[in-house]
Amino acid sequence: MPFDASSSTHAPADRGSLAAVRPIALWLLAVCGMIWAMVALGGATRLTGSGLSIMEWAPLSGILPPLSQAEWQRLFDLYRTVPQYQLLNAGFGMEGFQRIFWLEWAHRVWGRLIGMAYLLPFLWFWATGRIPRPLLPRLLLLFAFGGMQGVIGWFMVASGFDEGRTAVSPYRLVLHLGMAFVLYGAVLWTALGLLRATRPQPVTSGVKAPLMLAFWLGVATMLAGGFVAGIRAGFTYNTFPLMDGALVPAGYLDLQPWWRNLTANIAAVQFNHRLLATATLAAALWAAWSARRLAGPARLLAWGFAASIGLQYALGILTLIHVVPVGLGTLHQAVAVLVLTMGLLALHRLRQPA
Numbered sequence: 001m002p003f004d005a006s007s008s009t010h011a012p013a014d015r016g017s018l019a020a021v022r023p024i025a026l027w028l029l030a031v032c033g034m035i036w037a038m039v040a041l042g043g044a045t046r047l048t049g050s051g052l053s054i055m056e057w058a059p060l061s062g063i064l065p066p067l068s069q070a071e072w073q074r075l076f077d078l079y080r081t082v083p084q085y086q087l088l089n090a091g092f093g094m095e096g097f098q099r100i101f102w103l104e105w106a107h108r109v110w111g112r113l114i115g116m117a118y119l120l121p122f123l124w125f126w127a128t129g130r131i132p133r134p135l136l137p138r139l140l141l142l143f144a145f146g147g148m149q150g151v152i153g154w155f156m157v158a159s160g161f162d163e164g165r166t167a168v169s170p171y172r173l174v175l176h177l178g179m180a181f182v183l184y185g186a187v188l189w190t191a192l193g194l195l196r197a198t199r200p201q202p203v204t205s206g207v208k209a210p211l212m213l214a215f216w217l218g219v220a221t222m223l224a225g226g227f228v229a230g231i232r233a234g235f236t237y238n239t240f241p242l243m244d245g246a247l248v249p250a251g252y253l254d255l256q257p258w259w260r261n262l263t264a265n266i267a268a269v270q271f272n273h274r275l276l277a278t279a280t281l282a283a284a285l286w287a288a289w290s291a292r293r294l295a296g297p298a299r300l301l302a303w304g305f306a307a308s309i310g311l312q313y314a315l316g317i318l319t320l321i322h323v324v325p326v327g328l329g330t331l332h333q334a335v336a337v338l339v340l341t342m343g344l345l346a347l348h349r350l351r352q353p354a
Helices: 013-047 069-079 083-087 094-127 133-159 170-195 202-230 258-264 266-293 297-321 326-349
Strands: 198-200 351-353
Touching: 013 094, 013 170, 013 326, 069 094, 094 133, 133 170, 170 202, 170 258, 170 326, 202 266, 202 297, 202 326, 258 266, 266 297, 297 326, 326 351
Parallel strands: none
Antiparallel strands: 198 351
């Protein structure tokens, strides 16, 4: 059950109610912003093929970039042993290596900065007795999730060093992306619970059902998009709405057993992503229409959720027909977090104030 500030019977929340935990909520929202930037940075890292440029996982010493020519050469020599270099980037000079290195290094350092931006204020709030006792386990769990995401990130990168691979495993990529969404959503929902104590509101079930449907369809679309990215399905069938002149592409069920088509068949993976995106947009418009009689923020957030999905849908089409340029692809991944944000804001608003 989501934490609500009003549910606490311990100091300081019982004395200052929502005002006492507002600084904690604002801190968590700042962490959300950093995670959002991290998702966008991860998209750019993937699209530029930078993710395999650093072959070592050094959680502490890795925060420092190479400080000598000898260190640059050592890291470049390591990179030249991976299949990506041998199959795609043979002849890549030091200048080219440094271009992809800096993006991956920034991605990793930003992850460490998120950890520090979470840990240090948490320790201060805890030491000064500002964290309500029921909230403490959740904040500790969120920190553990953040650490787990770092481990998953390395688990994903390490798959790209396997023989014959030029990119990471699409399954590990989806796991890493999905965990980022879970972490972002959990931190945001916790912050919202601190800013506005709530309880479920059954009177809005006519709106909540289609909104929940659109939200979970949106999540499924995002994860399906991870497989599109993982097998580079966006670089094929670059027309819309038809795929190679057909609504359902030829070869949709070419792989055996059939379920492999869901994650490994370019035609099927891209078609399923399109289908889920269209279903999400339809469900969001239904939810927005159902919310037309609601008052105030609830109606605006329902329409805002639908608008964010419409924006993401249009960006997806543009990214596809332009054959996934880095700028559009990165923006498409970043706006996925906007969709998640608007969905959570709308769902939280449909909970009645306690």
